[in-house]
Structure formats: C-alpha cells, structure tokens
Amino acid sequence: MNDTEFLRALEAGTLPLSAFDHTAHIRAAWLYLTQRDFTDAIEGMRRAIKGIAARNGKDGLYHETVTVAFMTLINERVAQGGGDWESFRAGHGDLFTGNPLAAFYSKERLASPLARRIFLLPDRAGSGREAA
Numbered sequence: 001m002n003d004t005e006f007l008r009a010l011e012a013g014t015l016p017l018s019a020f021d022h023t024a025h026i027r028a029a030w031l032y033l034t035q036r037d038f039t040d041a042i043e044g045m046r047r048a049i050k051g052i053a054a055r056n057g058k059d060g061l062y063h064e065t066v067t068v069a070f071m072t073l074i075n076e077r078v079a080q081g082g083g084d085w086e087s088f089r090a091g092h093g094d095l096f097t098g099n100p101l102a103a104f105y106s107k108e109r110l111a112s113p114l115a116r117r118i119f120l121l122p123d124r125a126g127s128g129r130e131a132a
Helices: 003-012 022-035 038-055 064-079 085-091 107-111 113-117
Strands: none
Touching (some): 003 022, 003 038, 022 038, 022 064, 038 064, 064 085, 064 113
16 A cells, blocks of 8 residues: 555554554654654654554553654654655664664663653663764
8 A cells, every 4th residue: 555545544543453563653653754743743653553552452552652762763764864665664674673762772661651651761872873
C-alpha cells in the first residue's frame, strides 16, 4: 500500500495490528515527520499508536518515552535529508535492527512505569558525538 493508504488505514483503524510492526511504526513516524511540524507529528503518532492499541485490547501498549525518543531520532535523520521512504529506510538501517535507544537510555529507565506514562530525558551519554 502506498504512503497515503497506509496512514489512512492506520488512522481509520483498518490497519491490522499484525501489520503495525516495528518497520510500520518507523514508516508512520517518517510520514508524520515529513508532512507535519514536529509537535503535530508527535501528536499524530501518539493518537495512531494509542488508537490501534485500544482497538486491539492492548491499552497498556503505548510508551511515551519510546515514542517521543524515536520521533526525535527520526526527525533528526529526516532533517539531514533522505528523499522518499525507501531511500530513508535504506540509509538508516540502524533504526530497524537492534535498539538505537540503548545508547541513550538504560533498560531500567525505559522499563519504568513513569517512562511509559511521560517522556523522560535520557540517562546515558548518547551517540558519543561531541557537543557543539
């Protein structure tokens, strides 16, 4: 399905939970971030995840810190350029494998009930890039 159909299905609740895997989460984030400003993109993603979770009886699935942190990471990559979805996906394979948030967050911090409910700042140094 194309990008427009994908987002429509996600927002309308017709996208099956089985089709909303990690890659689909990143695709939705990329679409929101390329079509909206950052704040609106986060809100769109939040609504989409909470909606699909609620429709599938998984109300506790949403995680605020993971969502906002991933959106921030993806937003940085989008701002650096990346073309269409397939180009973005090919150029940022690290987002699709492993756990890129592990450089920023300890397991304990992400596993906390507070992190699930509100956005928590990272408790690790991050990517090792020098501060400007």
